[in-house]
Every structure is written in structure tokens, then in C-alpha cells.
Amino acid sequence: METQTKQTRKTTGQKKTSSKSIKTAAATLKVQYLDMDAVVPDPQQPRKTFDESSLNLLSQSIAEHGVLQPITVRKSEKDFIIVMGERRYRAGKLAGLKTIPAIVRDYENNDVLEVQIIENLQRKDVEPTEEAEAIAFLTDRYDPTDIAKRLGRSENFVRQRLKLAGLIEGFKAFIRSGEMSLSLGVAVALFEPEEQQMMLESLGGEFHANRLKRMVNNQTFDLANAPFDLSDKKLLPKAGACTLCPFNAANQGNLFGNGKMVCTRTACFENKKAKTLLNLIERAKKEKLLLVPDINPYWVNEEHNQLVMTQMEKQGLTIHLPDELEIIEEPIEPTSEIIKEKKRFYNYTDEELQEDLDEAMTAYKEAKEQYDTALDHGFEKGILLHTDSYKTGKIFVKIRETSGEEETTRVLPLEQRKMSECTPAEQIIKIKAREERKKEIENNKLFEEVVEMIRETNYIDTDKPLSADEMAAFAIALYENNIGYYDQSQYFKGFYGDTVKMSREEIVANFRKNFKEATLNRLIRFLLTRQVHFGEYNHTNDRTNIAFYTAVQKYHKADIDTIEARYAEARDKREKRLKERVTALQKQVRAMES
Secondary structure (H helix, E strand, C coil): CHHHHHHHHHHHHHHHHCCCEEECCCCEEEEEEEEHHHEECCCCCCCCCCCHHHHHHHHHHHHHHCCCCCEEEEECCCCEEEEECHHHHHHHHHCCCCEEEEEECCCCCCHHHHHHHHHHHCCCCCCHHHHHHHHHHHCCCCCHHHHHHHHCCCHHHHHHHHHHCCCCHHHHHHHHHCCCCHHHHHHHHCCCHHHHHHHHHHCCCCCCHHHHHHHHHHHCEEHHHCCCCCCCCCCCCCCCCHHHCCCECCECECCCCCCCCEECCHHHHHHHHHHHHHHHHHHHHHHCCEEEECCCHHHCCCHHHHHHHHHHHHCCCCCCCHHHEEEEECCCCCCHHHHHHHCCCCCCCHHHHHHHHHHHHHHHHHHHHHHHCHHHHCCEEEEEECCCCCCEEEEEEEECCCCHHHHHHHHCCHHHCCHHHCCHHHHHHHHHHHHHHHHHHHHHHHHHHHHHHHHHCCCCCCCCCCCHHHHHHHHHHHHHHHCCHHHHHHHCCCCCCHHHHCCHHHHCCCHHHCCCHHHHHHHHHHHHHHCCCCCCCCCCCCHHHHHHHHHHHHHHHHHHHHHHHHHHHHHHHHHHHHHHHHHHHHHHHHHHHC
16 A cells, blocks of 8 residues: 555656656657556567666666656557557566556657667677678668667678678577677578578577687688789689679678678689699799699699599699609798797897897898899799698699609609509508598597687686696697707706606796786686697697697596597498408409419
8 A cells, every 4th residue: 555655656756757758859749657567579579689687777776766757658449559668568567567668659651660670789788790781781871871860870880780680580590689799690691591591490509609619720721821813803703803792791781890701602703723733734834834733752642633634634734743853932021020020929129139030031141142143153043832721822842853773752652643553452551541531630620629729618718727747748839839849958967757747836937926826827827728730740649649638638528529420420331331342352363363
């Protein structure tokens, strides 16, 4: 009864203020008190989510002070439909209000929805995917520049939200749950819905940021590393210039920051690379330049290398690999910055830096002299082609002179022969060698994936004392990557003996002068994720990597086991097929020997 009396007093007080009017550009609008039962939310309202804790706080404020700002409604045949203020209406219901102050206005066509959208977008707690859908609705009337002005936002913000609206519903759910970052959402939204659906299905119903990033990276290309002119309209006339292409992320707003140009059209990019290769081969023939594919003999059977060599052979070019040639590349003039970058973990004194720079400059002048006079010493002009990127470099080349016996050995090593050119016994050797190589590549990828996964977790920020394994990994990384042979024998003799057992306090003593313990822990864990080696190194053949891999097992063993299980399953299936093939070939060998 007492509560009802208080509420009556508040309502009476509010009715006294209702005599005040609100001036608008068109007319004077008066505040009316409407029965709560006569007011209903708009089913077309673009805002669908309301924070429960925030509503409860607003409800408490309304119970104490009343609704201080009237809602805006429009009249329908049966009731009043909310245009602006649904949050105040919901909180008022929670507070037990019987009436609510409101301004009744007339709207035409889509004006209501536009007003609702703009009002909602100016709030700070709008859910990103709803915000994206709402901004997309406004594009029917306005361009991104006008929308940005109306919302008081940057044009890039509007363009990013427009791109986010293109996410399929499955990925939008990950955004709403907080599992997926907005930046990753925008990157995925660059792809067509069909491609997004394939990505989603490959995740198996669970969100994995690291796996999704790898998918995006594998299907996007940094145009800054393209081997062709981005403004060339004639390379592929139907595709046009990359600088104008809608599949260039830079033309969809500054989606990746700093105007970064990223291609999201895999087929188009690959076709332009292929046309670039054909143009390069044609140029080499026309200008009589020796085109040299940068291929190590061990990698000659890799698919991308075979593709380049096949195209060269079709065009009648003789293939010479780098190991058959003397090659002179144009030297790069050294600078202090280049010197320091090569030894970025070494603290140079000014005197030491100048000494190294003088030494490098002397070597540069000798190399430059050799490069400038190459034609006078029997070299000819050539082009060095990097077969992965199709980027090229100007070189001078000379074919090495070899004896007939050496030539035979050089031309037909087992690893360079096709499988059909080998005997069954040789095929077994090649199969086994390839399998060993595939294992190494898998281990490299597995290790890289584990490290990338660790980097995506909160491992670096873990607020716990460093384990002995982590300290050992850190010490080994510093030792292997920063201490030269002379220093190892002179100052670190027996490093993998007693030194490894050094206590945590002794190792971190120097750091403690300038860092708090929490800062030190974060620094070391950050360095651990950066000091590992990729490429030909993994968690089975490199001391730094082995130490790191052992250390992180304590924190993320389940995730690592999941990754290892996936690689192991694929490997088991492949090895089973290979075993059957080798068995069949062994029978052929025995038959030939009998």
C-alpha cells in the first residue's frame, strides 16, 4: 500500500511536468502519459538484444526517480508503437510503472525504421552484427559517406560494418558469443557466402580462431608481394587492374589498416601469376636472357617447381638450375639499419657498429665491382625466378664447366628422375624418401600450428611463476640464436651441462633490476613464442623447438593433443596406402632378381 502511494506521488509529479512542451522544427510536441498496456514494442525494431544487468540498473533508477526522458511512439489502429525508447519502456515495466511519459508523432513510409536505426546506432552498447545489419539497411538511401556523417562515425568504420553484414549466420553467432573477433569477422566476410559456408563446415561446429586464420591466409594474398603491376589493366583484360578491383580489400574501406591491399579472389590472383610467368618466359626468349628458376635439386619434384619447369620446356627454354651455374646478383649497399637487423639481439656499441659497417662496405664494393664487370668475364645477362612468388631479380650467369662423367652424374640423379623412368627398386627408394620428406613437412606444419595456437591463447599473459621447462627453453633459445661458436667455447663451455641447472633466481637476476616479476614473466613468455624456428625446423629436430614444445605441454596439452591427433590420423591413412604400394613393388623386385 505504501509503495503504491509513493508511485502515485511520482506519477502525480510527472504529470505536473507534462504541461511543458518540447519545441521541434515543425511543431510543438507535448508529453502525454500513456497506459503501459497501450504501448507495445515495434516488431520491426532493428535492435534485438538488451543487456539484462543494464536494464536492472535503469529499472532501479526509474523506481527512484521516474522516467526522466519521454519515449517516442506512433499511433496504430489498436495501440501505440514504440519508435524510440524501448529500453526505457522495458525498464519501466520492470519497475512496475502503470503509465509512461511519451511523445506521439506521425511518421511516413520507412521514416520510423530510419529514426530507430540512427538512434540505436548512436548508443555505445549496440551488438556489432545488429549494428552491421542496421547500417546495411541505410545504404538503400545513403552512401557510406553520408551514413558516417549522420552517425558521427568514420567512413572506414561504416565500410567495415557493411562488410561485416555479409557474414553468414553461422559466423555471426560466433561474433555474438564473443568467440570471434571483429577483425577476423571482417576478414571472413570478404569471401563469398559459399566460401564462408565451406570454412564454417570445416570447423566442425566449434570455433577455432587459429584454424580459421590459416584458412583466411591461405585464400588471401597480400598484393604488396604480387609479382605484377597492380595498375596493369591488360594483364588479364576481363579482370582489369587490381587497384580498381572490388575484391581488393583496400577498395572496400581500410579493412586491414593502413590502406593494405589484400586480394580475396584466389582464382584471379593465380591466373594473373600464371600470365606473368608466360610473359616472363616470352620476354626471356625475345631478349635472349637466361631464365633461371631458383630451385634446389632436392625440391625439384615439388608441384610448383614442376609447373614452372614444364612451362619453360613447352616454350623451348633450356632449364638450368642454380647449382649448375655461376650466378652474380646485384649486391645491396649496407647501412647501419641493415647491420643491426641482421644481429637484432646484439647490443652494438657505436664503435662495434662502425667496424662491422666498414667491413660490410668493403665487401660490398668488391661485389659491386664483380657485378659491374661481369660481362667482361664471360657472364651473360639472366633473370632469377623465385618459383613460389614469381618475383624476379636481375643476375649475370655462367654455366659451370664439368667433365663428361660429372655431367652424367649431374644430369640424372635419382631425385630428379620421374617415377616412370626408375626401376622398381629405385621407385621404392624414391617413395620412402618422399615419405620421409612429407613427415618432415608435416612436423614443420604441426609445430608451426601449435605455436600459432599458443600465440592466440592467453599464454603470454599467464600470471604464474615460470616453470623450469620454460626457463630452460628461454635459455636454450638465447644460446642457440645469439651466441656464436667462439663465444660458446670461450664463455659457455658445458652449456648443456651444469648451466642448464641454473636456478630461476640466478637467471633472472639482471632483469629484476628493471622489471617487476609480472613484467619479467610476460616478457619471457612473449619471447618464447617468437624464438622458435619454422620452415625446416620443428619439434623433433631442433633443440630450441623441442624445449619450447615440452614447456607448453603443461598449459595447452589438450589443444596440442588435438592437433597431433589430426596429423597422426592423416599420416596413418597415407602410410597404410604406401605400405601396400611398396609391398607390390617389392614383389616385382624379387621377380626380376629370380
